[in-house]
Amino acid sequence: xxxxxxxxxxxxxxxxRYFLIAGIPFLILYMLWPTKFSKNKIQERLAQxxxxxxEFAHSIKTNLILGGIIAVIVFTPLRAxxxxxxxxxxxxxxxxxVSVLLAVLVHDTYFYWxxxxxxxxxxxxxxxxxxxxxxxxxxxxxxxxxxxxxxTESLIFPIVxxxxxxxxxxxxxxxxxxxxxxxxxxxxxxxxxxWLRHSFLFEIVNTSVHHNLxxxxxxxxYGYYFRIWDRxxxxxxxxxxxxxxxxxxxxxxxxxxxxxxxxxxx
Ligand SMILES: [Zn+2]
Ligand SMILES: [Zn+2]
Numbered sequence: 001x002x003x004x005x006x007x008x009x010x011x012x013x014x015x016x017r018y019f020l021i022a023g024i025p026f027l028i029l030y031m032l033w034p035t036k037f038s039k040n041k042i043q044e045r046l047a048q049x050x051x052x053x054x055e056f057a058h059s060i061k062t063n064l065i066l067g068g069i070i071a072v073i074v075f076t077p078l079r080a081x082x083x084x085x086x087x088x089x090x091x092x093x094x095x096x097x098v099s100v101l102l103a104v105l106v107h108d109t110y111f112y113w114x115x116x117x118x119x120x121x122x123x124x125x126x127x128x129x130x131x132x133x134x135x136x137x138x139x140x141x142x143x144x145x146x147x148x149x150x151x152t153e154s155l156i157f158p159i160v161x162x163x164x165x166x167x168x169x170x171x172x173x174x175x176x177x178x179x180x181x182x183x184x185x186x187x188x189x190x191x192x193x194x195w196l197r198h199s200f201l202f203e204i205v206n207t208s209v210h211h212n213l214x215x216x217x218x219x220x221x222y223g224y225y226f227r228i229w230d231r232x233x234x235x236x237x238x239x240x241x242x243x244x245x246x247x248x249x250x251x252x253x254x255x256x257x258x259x260x261x262x263x264x265x266x
Contacts, residue, residue: 007075011067014175018063021179022139026052029189030138039251040189042212043136047188051133052140058130059143062150069154073161082161086168096170103160103174104225110159112229114152115222127152137186137215142179181225185211190247197248204228209244213237 029037030052073082085091118128130146145153160166160174184191187208196202204226214221220237223230230236237243 007071008067010070010074011064013172014063014067014070015060017175017179018059018143021176022059022142022183025183025187026139029187037189040191040247042188042190042209042247043216045136047134047136047138051136052138055134055138055140055144058145059140061147062143062145062153065147065150066154066157069151070157073158082158083163083165084161084168084171085165088167088169091165091167095165096167096173099164099166099170100174100177102164103166103170104177106160106163107156107174107178108223108225109229110156111224112222114155115224116235118149118152119219119222132215132218134186135215136188137212138188139183139186141186142182178224181206184208185224186215188212190244190251192248194248194252197245207244209247210240213240213243 030047034046073079074084088096115128118124127146127149131141131144131149134141134144143150143153161171166174185206185208190208192207196205196207206221206223206225206227210221210223210227214237217237220235221230221240222235227236
């Protein structure tokens, strides 16, 4: 019994993470006060109940697969091949936040190339199509992958713990951070502060509009945390910044000037 409790620990933790980080924004934005945030809405049309159900079911499955993979690595002799350490004093105190940052950089690179690979016509149908059934994603879609992609997405865990010495606190922090960014990308609503647009951060980090465009247009904008790989490889949607400006103008400006400018262009 105790053994079962231990082995199911990662899966239970992942499910709680999903229910809280994806579930709370979903309840607020889609169930309780959908009209209150209409200015933040990225696409005008509404996702349907059948989308919510599909996204939820596949996200639960992905978390079960990821939980299983983590359990196999952490609770079997495979653990010896990882760089996970339990004694916090084994590394200097600054290492923990640095290890989380390194994990984010490794994840961003792995995700960009894995994601681009799954968009190859020879692989797309068998792998990534399920995620793209959400053309107007909601937070529930953040882990909505078919079984094969659930595995390719989950491989980030063994990659990170093989490459980087990580304390469990750093691993949990990385897991929470990556899920917040993931849910933000699938929010369907832009919540970035006004100041972001004119800061250096805007040049490098992704926004909800960035990943939403990927779901709407099916290609371009493959990145997870950052725009860097997309910009380097020329895969960023050329309309991204304009679309971002339209939504932020809708939120913070009168909106009139932009709409007139749009109509003039037509
Ligand atoms: Zn994709
Ligand atoms: Zn997505």
